[in-house]
Amino acid sequence: MEYQTILVEQRERVGLITLNRPKALNALNDALIDELGAALDSFEADDGIGAIVITGSEKAFAAGADISAMAGWDYVDVYKSDFITRNWERVRRARKPIIAAVAGFALGGGCELAMMCDIIIAADTAKFGQPEVKLGILPGAGGTQRLPRAVGKAKAMDLCLTARFMDATEAEKAGLVSRVVPAERVLEEALGAAQAIASYSLPIVMMIKESINRAYESPLSEGLLFERRVFHAAFSLADKREGMAAFLEKRAAKFSHR
Ligand code: CAA
Numbered sequence: 001m002e003y004q005t006i007l008v009e010q011r012e013r014v015g016l017i018t019l020n021r022p023k024a025l026n027a028l029n030d031a032l033i034d035e036l037g038a039a040l041d042s043f044e045a046d047d048g049i050g051a052i053v054i055t056g057s058e059k060a061f062a063a064g065a066d067i068s069a070m071a072g073w074d075y076v077d078v079y080k081s082d083f084i085t086r087n088w089e090r091v092r093r094a095r096k097p098i099i100a101a102v103a104g105f106a107l108g109g110g111c112e113l114a115m116m117c118d119i120i121i122a123a124d125t126a127k128f129g130q131p132e133v134k135l136g137i138l139p140g141a142g143g144t145q146r147l148p149r150a151v152g153k154a155k156a157m158d159l160c161l162t163a164r165f166m167d168a169t170e171a172e173k174a175g176l177v178s179r180v181v182p183a184e185r186v187l188e189e190a191l192g193a194a195q196a197i198a199s200y201s202l203p204i205v206m207m208i209k210e211s212i213n214r215a216y217e218s219p220l221s222e223g224l225l226f227e228r229r230v231f232h233a234a235f236s237l238a239d240k241r242e243g244m245a246a247f248l249e250k251r252a253a254k255f256s257h258r
Helices: 032-047 076-081 085-093 107-114 133-135 143-151 153-161 168-174 183-199 202-217 220-234 238-248
Strands: 006-011 014-019 053-055 060-062 098-102 104-108 120-121 127-129 179-180
Touching: 014 032, 014 076, 014 183, 032 053, 032 085, 053 076, 053 183, 060 098, 060 107, 076 153, 085 104, 085 107, 085 238, 098 107, 098 179, 098 183, 104 107, 107 127, 120 168, 120 183, 133 153, 179 183, 183 202, 202 220
Parallel strands: 014 053, 053 098, 060 104, 098 120, 104 127, 120 179
Antiparallel strands: 006 014
């Protein structure tokens, strides 16, 4: 498929998607989100891909939903088109792990897109924020829900209500990002993490993602039960036999990813 707003490539077992609307700081318009969804569809259908990285440019991961498009919309427009949910939910529904490699601005929908990913690896230049309040709107792609889960209520309120930006060090301390690295190494770091993930058993990796996501959606007793069921299911996989045999034979495991 020919993409206009993103670049899509494969690096070994990792699918790499680069948001590519540099003149608008990767503002997330419908065309971009539709293409992102199509790229995710193709990576998810491909057994040769075990993990996905989404990145932007040096200056911006993404500066938010496209304000020039939104400026002309009224309530009926966004209600009828189910703006945000319609195509943005595709990222949330992904079953393979997605790492966001964030340099520069990750604002509004850009921060929300990063939070829909499973891991955020940040450059030391990264700036996170939910400045929608300045536009007379509020976060609409999960910012008021995922941010408090990631950084706690006080900091989420602070960011959403004052519109201030949070730098990479603060974001790591608050638990939003898992690693901070120098800007020139952020993509390499994310690809390295993705390659490590993609080297493991794909069904096991998917089960781990699904189980951790359950922690957000269910009480502890339900989550533990879900984990136990999936844990038991793992014992039916050839990859389990291979992983344990490899350990006992003191060699590297060769997973079939099936
Ligand atoms: N939508 C559309 N265009 C955008 C954009 C956005 N979110 N963010 C930046 N741009 C465009 C600018 O209009 C500008 O275009 P022109 O050169 O044609 O004028 C270009 O990108 C470069 O931007 P700036 O000149 O503003 O660059 P800067 O370095 O001075 O400032 C910035 C950078 C602080 C990120 C600033 O661009 C900014 O504040 N952007 C908007 C951030 C924002 O409010 N995001 C939330 C959007 S609402 C949302 O996302 C809703 C939701 O929950 C889904």
